[in-house]
Amino acid sequence: MLELKNITYEVEGNKEIIKDVSVKIDDHFVAITGPNGGGKSTLAKIIAGIVTPTGGQILLDGEDITGLNITERAKRGISFAFQQPVHFKGLTVKDLITIASGKQMSVTEICQILSEVGLCAREYVNREINNSLSGGELKRIEIAMIKARGTKLSIFDEPEAGIDLWSFNSLIKVFEKMRDEIKGTILIISHQERILNIADKVIVIADGKLEKVGTKEEVLPGLLHTATACSTLVEKNER
């Protein structure tokens, strides 16, 4: 279980701020949503240790991990899929999946993970993680790394960002499947109604503050019908 206690992040000159966010995340599939620039990604980075909060505490299964660095948190079971996957000259899909899993992997095992995220495996195993791969492919590899780790907390920062609608439709299926299969908690930042619909809990972050927490039945109707609460979601929905 992940617990955030009074998490605050305020840095002069930085627009991305978090104000006193406290929330317990213990459901299986939790979605964070809210307007762009509202602090969702910052909050996810604070959990992964990439951004250090200026105040507050983070507890993972009761242990205070606020002072731990990225590596230590990763070793305690936090995984983080970037919104914009990083390119690596020279490192291949196989290399990254192997690093992610923390053990030597056979080609068959790697193929298994890749096909679970919808990549026709063999042709990808030795591909370099560079711009010869499309945005959708990089996203899938990013997700495959999280699956290879299989930790107790998996955070996904807007998996739908930057990919086309066709790729997205099949990506949704990956998450629906992951919801049924993965153990532990999935924390996913998303604007997509189809993702929110499969969430056990929805957290709304706006202006750096925790605006609402509840089941999708409690949160979604309010979101979709008040333009001020989440104009992005409404816009995306209308498109």
Next chain:
Amino acid sequence: MDSIQKNLLAQVADLHEVPEGAYNIRANGAGVSRNTTANIDIVTKTDKDGIDIIIKPGTKNESVHIPVVLSQSGIQESVYNDFYIGEDADVTIVAGCGIHNCGVDTSKHAGIHTFYLEKNAKVRYVEKHYGEGDGNGENIMDPVTIVHLAENAHLEMETTQIKGIDSTIRVTKGDLAEGAFLEVREKIMTHGKQYAKTDFAIDMNGENCKCNLISRSVAKGNSKQEFFSIMNGNAACSGHSECDAIIMDSACVTASPQLTANNIDANLIHEAAIGKIAGEQLIKLMTLGLTEQEAEEQIIQGFLK
């Protein structure tokens, strides 16, 4: 051969035993063993230090190993090796030099390799440079490679210098006839106070010839690297050069490419990128459980793979 020399051989030529096929092994300034085959002859030069490697036309799937090891401190030599590759031959040539210097004197090896590829000849040329030693003596290597590619000849050259060479000036010159193809892949890592300079000059003279130069390097510590490339497009041809360097600590890297098109249909491209390891690459690997140092090692290893 003693164990030091054997280890050097393993480093530069992946040789653990006597190689198959043709070979010439040179240690401390003299030839120690040689084997020729029906198609590949190796002849000692009479006018200067070095050998001629003569490969008959049509020779397929054979290999030649010509490693050099220096294990006595203070040996300085220049060796001239000429390769004559007959028409339609398809061979692999493995050269390489390993220096073990535990003394205080400078050890230096300059290999001047000239390749003459006849029509349709195809060669894969692999060259590794490696140095070690616990003394204060410097290890210096100044390889010169000159390639002459006749019509539709094809040469792929891989050079690697990862460790232990204090100073290197690497010169590669070439001329390409119609339809010829030259690819050079070089990998360099320098640390401490090492210096490495790469100097390419390629004349693309024939219609539809192609040249591809790819240099990847990592400069650590206070080391210094320079990359110079000259590519002259004298016909309808395509040339591409790429210099990619990771810079660390207080190292210094210079890249100065020069492209000259003397023909309206010459198509020449250069890409150069020098920079430190991207912070987000480190962060990504750390979120997978690696420490910052392990992440750095993985990135460098992949980059120079």
